[in-house]
Amino acid sequence: MGTPAVADAGPVWDGVPVPLKTDRLLRPFPVEVFPGWLADQVEAVAEATQTPADLAGSVALACLSTAAGGKVLVQVDRSWTESVNLYTVTALPPGSRKSPVFRAMTGPLTDAEEALRETTAEQRVEAELAARIAHARAEDLAKKAERATANPQEALADATAAAKEAAGIVVPELPRLMTDDVTPESCVSLMAAHGGRIAVLSAEGDVFATLTGTRYSAAPNLGVFLKGHAGDKLQVDRKGRESESIDRPALTLGVTTQPGTLQGLAAQPGFRDRGVLARILYSLPVNTVGSRNNEPIPVPEPTETTYCDALRTLVLLLADHDTPHHLDLTPDARQVLLDFQNWIEPRLHPQTGQLAPITDWASKLAGAVVRLAALLHLAHTFTTGYATPITADTLQAAERIGRYYLDHALAVYDLMGQSNPDLDDAREVLDWITKHCDKTGRDTFTQRDLLRAKNGRRGLNTAADLEAPLRLLTDHGYIRLRDNKPGRGRPSIAYDVHPATLQNP
Incomplete structure (x- = not known):
């Protein structure tokens, strides 16, 4: 294992440990890209509820997806057709007024x-009358x-024809357009009964566990979640x-949901390796609790009326499509998309990207942008001719x-310990x-103690495995290398532990 720098001997520590997390600069939700009827509502609801605009903005996209999902497809090129339905998950602590926004x-x-x-009706x-x-x-x-008794074959044929009729x-x-709490089996039935589409909209995060089956079953049922996003054929046979x-x-x-x-989520069986996490657009807004204005401006009535009329009209307009309407891209739009794909590609490289x-998530970002573009296109043009490219x-x-x-995906994967495995290992070592x-x-430990405790734990079996997490803990001020003087035999490398670590484990 590489030897970290030796800290000065003595009881004095410099400062307090820095939290083991990655703080990222998160850009604000770009409300201004919405058409006026939608942007005004998002901003007004954010003001009236004193919540971040990210929340109302993500819910707005889910509403557009509810209107257009299953009714519109994007023909990017001859071999690439993209659906327009989205999965959005916004995380805020309890008491953040999520329900009023919804x-x-x-x-x-x-x-x-x-x-x-x-x-x-x-x-x-x-x-119903004809059936009766x-x-x-x-x-x-x-x-x-x-x-x-006479002509039994003819009577049987008449009865058979009537039964078929x-x-x-x-x-x-x-x-039905939406539900708020549904099992995977019920979700399939709802989609089958309503043209292959349904929206699960809920201000309560436990619906996510219900939809994937983890609330009631040890083995999550992810098929509806995976195929319902990709648009792949869904066949369910039940006894x-x-x-x-x-x-x-x-x-x-x-x-x-809550952070x-x-x-x-990453610890749930199949969530990452089967691509569940990669299909979600995450939002992790800055919490406004503690800095809210208790005399906010209510949503202006004209703003609310305009929004309600527009979204209702969009839903009813698209509901008439028995088969999905195909949208195309202009040549210039295809070039914008290609430039974005070329920007993403080198950043996915497994060694240098x-x-x-988060390759699983980022590799789906171009497709997500196409879906977002279709929803923005519909929101801007549904009253003037949305059939244009x-x-x-x-x-x-x-x-x-x-x-x-x-x-926000990078921040959420940090939160899940998925974008930096070393950070996840450091948290585990700190817990030990x-x-x-x-x-x-005692306020010390040795590397040998740690290796013995972690023996058999996949990924932390050797001194080399411990190098990165111990370096992170040292850099963050939780531990420091002791002045390990040569002695008889092969003494193990020892570390001092910051007193604050023991007071606030």
Whole structure:
């Protein structure tokens, strides 16, 4: 193991330990890229609730995704088609007024859902009546076929035809756009019943555990989560029930949670290695609690009315599409996208790339930018002709949002200990140090003690494995190398432990 610099002997320590975390400069949410009707609402809700604009901005994107998911696709080139549904997760501590923001931003979706139900009410009544009559006729003909003595084959054919006719009458489901708490199985059923799409929108983070199956099962059910984002065919066969098949599922996720919940996501089986974490657009806003104005300006009524009317109209306009509408990119927009891809690519290099620790997430960023561009395009043009191609300006605006989420993804992966494995190892070693010193009553430990304790722990078995975490703990002021004087045999390298470490383990 490399030998760190020897600290000066003596009882005096310089300063206090620096927290083991990576502080990143996180750019603000670019509200200005939204059209006026949406930007005004986001800013007004942020002011009225005294919450960061990031929260209302991410929920706004989830609302656009709810309107367009499953109804629009982007044809980037001949071999690249991108869905437009998003997964957004915003993390804020308890008491951050997440629920009021959700209500203010998602209210028009409830209104649109009710309007869709009203438009199908007459159709449902007619279908229910037709089904009742057809089933009654089929039952009557079946009884006659059972008693038929003359021409039994003809009676059987009539009964069979009537039964098929009755079975073919489908009563439309009451339209659903969203739910807030759903199991993986129920989520599949909801999508199957509603054109292959549904939105899970919730101000409570535990819906994330429910959706992936981890709340009720030791083995998470990730299929709906993975395929619902990618748009891959979803086929579910269950014992005792008819199978459900969705050719192009479109699941939207708009969730707020607590930072501590995000911290534990990487430890969930399959979440990272199967690509769950890579599909999420994370937001980790600065908490405003403690600096809020208790006399905020309420959301102006014209702002709220304009927003509600616009989002409701967008939902109803796109709801008429039985098959997805395809959007194209202008040549200039394709060039903007290519330039962004060329910017990302070298940063993914496993040895030299700055984004190598989050390659799984960053490799999907170009696709996320395409999805964001489509949603911005629809939000800007749905009243004037959204069938036009996505422009370079819109792609550049989407790239700004993408770079915002890149900053926050790096911060979230730091929080999960995924973007810097050495930092995660240092936290584990620090935990052992505090417990060891508490048990022995001493403020020192040796490398040999640590190796014995970690024997068998994959990744921390040798002195070389411990080099990086011990260096981090030394650099952060938690420990310092003792003046290890030569002695008989091979004395182990010893470290002193900062008193503050033992007082605040």
